[in-house]
Amino acid sequence: MKTDVAIVGGGPGGTACAMFLEQAGIRSTIIEKAQFPRYHIGESMTGECGNCLRTLGLADEMVRRAHPVKWGVSVYGPGGKNPFYVPVKGRGPDGLFEASTWQVRRSDFDRMMLDAARSRGVGFIHGEAVEPLRDAESVTGVRVRTATGVVEDVVSSVVIDASGPSTFLSRSNLTSRKERGNYDNQVAIFSQVSGGVRDAGKTAGDTLIFYQKKHHWAWFIPLDDESVSIGVVVPTEYFASRKESKRDFLVRELHELNPELKRRVPEIRLTEEVRAISNYSYDTRHFTGKGYLAIGDSHRFIDPVFSFGLYFSIKEAEHAAAATAAYFKGLGRDDDNPFLGYEQRSNAGMDVVQELIDAFWNQPVAFAVMVHSRYTEDCIDMFAGRVYMDEPSPGLLAFRKVNGRIAPSPAIVGG
Ligand SMILES: Cc1cc2nc3c(=O)[nH]c(=O)nc-3n(C[C@H](O)[C@H](O)[C@H](O)COP(=O)(O)OP(=O)(O)OC[C@H]3O[C@@H](n4cnc5c(N)ncnc54)[C@H](O)[C@@H]3O)c2cc1C
Structure with missing residues (x-):
């Protein structure tokens, strides 16, 4: 044909x-x-x-299907502390405005x-x-x-x-x-749970990320009123060293990785097969x-x-x-x-996201400063996906410096 x-x-x-x-x-x-x-x-x-x-x-159909609405992502630090929030925002001629997207x-x-x-x-x-x-x-x-x-x-x-x-x-x-x-030696182990403690109110559909240490983290993504996608990502070596089944590994990690995650999933009722993907980068x-x-x-x-x-x-x-x-x-x-x-x-677009992710994993403190206070709007733009830039934004230049891809300037972080 x-x-x-x-x-x-x-x-x-x-x-x-x-x-x-x-x-x-x-x-x-x-x-x-x-x-x-x-x-x-x-x-x-x-x-x-x-x-x-x-x-x-397709917006009307997305609404009709009642996919959870996502207003942002909360990232919880080790011990459930120092969370930071990145809102989903749109950008128009007058700057950033409230916006949402979906979980599916x-x-x-x-x-x-x-x-x-x-x-x-x-x-x-x-x-x-x-x-x-x-x-x-x-x-x-x-x-x-x-x-x-x-x-x-x-x-x-x-x-x-x-x-x-x-x-x-x-x-x-x-x-x-x-x-x-760069993130090739990782394995993700994931499933879905019923229940799960979400934020109250408007942000109930948000993504939650739980960080334990470098390359050891978990996600919590509401899929409907009942189900939540949960997954744990760890170095492949660590997973192998535990000598556990995927299911046992996931269940244990959900209660050990981060106290805030345990609070969000107090009872682990898995409703999907436990799957794993490795070497995905x-x-x-x-x-x-x-x-x-x-x-x-x-x-x-x-x-x-x-x-x-x-x-x-x-x-x-x-x-x-x-x-x-x-x-x-x-x-x-x-x-x-x-x-x-x-x-x-x-x-070029994917390279921008590579900078963002490299900075998050390799320089978490500098990353938090940039997102919280130094380049908040540029970070919101990049997180939303506005990564096809004619000229690099100041925030992107700062990430490149933090990642050692251009010479550092002493004033770049926390100045
Ligand atoms: C652990 C993990 C978590 C992730 N979480 C997220 C997330 O939260 N949000 C997000 O945006 N992305 C996430 N991703 C990435 C996301 O899964 C992919 O980016 C997305 O599915 C890509 O869509 P696609 O249409 O390009 O490919 P796919 O969704 O993989 O679709 C490809 C299709 O091609 C078909 N196909 C393949 N080969 C052939 C062939 N030879 N002939 C005919 N058909 C073929 C397959 O059957 C498949 O249906 C995650 C990835 C991983 C590994």
Whole structure:
């Protein structure tokens, strides 16, 4: 079959991309190997991620489904002390304003996204993309093995990799080497609990983060009135040294990691299988070329601590759709890599978040000062996802200095 754009993966990145392409009048076909609904981790959105859904006209449906509203994230320090709060705020011509985003149960949300894309006329194949099709110059589509076992070639002008951690294009050697990320030696063990003590009132749907020590932390993300996603992230070595089952490890950590977490989950009633993911941090610097580009997790994932994964997949979906629309209008047709601009912008945005996360893990005291008092507004912008900057903000420059990426100035912290 023929389509304008073949999209590998029908998760939030792939479906958002298909809908952004549809808004630009471009036909696409999603290839998804899993049967939906299916479990997936990654449930908390940044502020700008919520805005992407509004741009796609999905806000009413999000409200109808009663996904918990997130107004911010509270981070509790060791011993449950020194919490700091980062509100989700929007930015308009008059500065920051009150705003909210959502938490999502992924089985429901991903299904909603796929249904929305299909209802807008996006093509769909239930099957696995097994390899890209190529000619001497360019990628020309994908070979698919359908769920019924039929092998079919999907010929397209552009292939968009939205396969998440499966990194389809990288496995096909079309990208540069997939390097290990800074947070590679970590394991996340997670499940869901019923009950859980939330904040009272408006912020009941907020994300809570509990820090014990470097690289040892937990999340608490409300999924509906009853269920809360909970997960513990630790160094892989520490998990192995405990010689416990995933379940025993999680249950013990929930009551030992941080007293505030124990207070939030006094009785541990697990309602989901206990799952684990390790070595999830990686970076592929070059992931575009003639006829192909990758979005979100399919080229890079940094660290789950500040919930950027969904945002990058969905925002890059928007950028990839715009780059594809420009290409169809003739822009960069004769270039070696028509999608280089998209790649550079994507790397630059993710590099900003890398600075934020590196500073949090490596310089927690300086980080807290910057968030609390020195560069509060810049930090709120970065946490929301406003990371595609023409010029680096003063807050970003300060993070770069703290991380040793530009020469330090004595006045930068606490001045
Ligand atoms: C421990 C942990 C916690 C996280 N917490 C958060 C969080 O709180 N907030 C947040 O925003 N992000 C979080 N993330 C990240 C988040 O899970 C991902 O960033 C997000 O799911 C990426 O969406 P996607 O659409 O790019 O990929 P995915 O959601 O992974 O979707 C990819 C789809 O492609 C399909 N696929 C793969 N290969 C093929 C193929 N060859 N052919 C056909 N189909 C294929 C898969 O079946 C899948 O449905 C977390 C990640 C981890 C590891």
